[in-house]
Structure formats: C-alpha cells, structure tokens
Amino acid sequence: MATHATPDVIEMVREAQKQALATLEQFQQVSLKAAEAAASFVPEEPWPGFSNVIPKPTALVEATFGFFGKVLESQKAYALRLADLATKAAEAGPNGAKKASQ
Numbered sequence: 001m002a003t004h005a006t007p008d009v010i011e012m013v014r015e016a017q018k019q020a021l022a023t024l025e026q027f028q029q030v031s032l033k034a035a036e037a038a039a040s041f042v043p044e045e046p047w048p049g050f051s052n053v054i055p056k057p058t059a060l061v062e063a064t065f066g067f068f069g070k071v072l073e074s075q076k077a078y079a080l081r082l083a084d085l086a087t088k089a090a091e092a093g094p095n096g097a098k099k100a101s102q
Helices: 009-039 057-092 096-100
Strands: none
Touching: none
C-alpha cells in the first residue's frame, strides 16, 4: 500500500503568500516608474492658492497606514483569540466549546 505524504499546509500558504507579495512588488515597481514619468508633467503648484491647506501626500499616507496598522493589529488579536478558543474546544473533545469558553 502506497503512503501519501501529507502536504504541509503552512508551507503551502507561505509559498502562496511569497508569490503574491512578489507579484505585488512587481506591480508597485511598474506603478512607481509610471508615477515618476507622470510627475515630470505636474506643475510646481498643482492647486494654486490651495497648496498651503492640502496636506502633503506623504503625510496622508502615514496617517492612513497608521490607522490601518491599528485595524490589522486589532483584527489579528481577535483572530488569535478565536483560534485559541477553537484549539481549546478541539482539545476538550465533545462539548469542548462550552468548556473552552469558561
């Protein structure tokens, strides 16, 4: 009887993530090159009279990613808590969900 190796699910997920990130980074490089080319056509003051009120693009990015970083941290903590409850329930066997929540 032939035995089949059980696929390492975590390794498969890591490989898929690695490939997805590589693709994203390639897209970002192409996008940056296009933005650099387009930037040469932007006037010194794109919104005359409003440049002093509009935040710098880098400030907007920092503020936005700061917020989304906090959202991701919160979601990760939530997901880890759910995973912990699922693990405890599985280890407890029948009626484990009731025991895990205590």
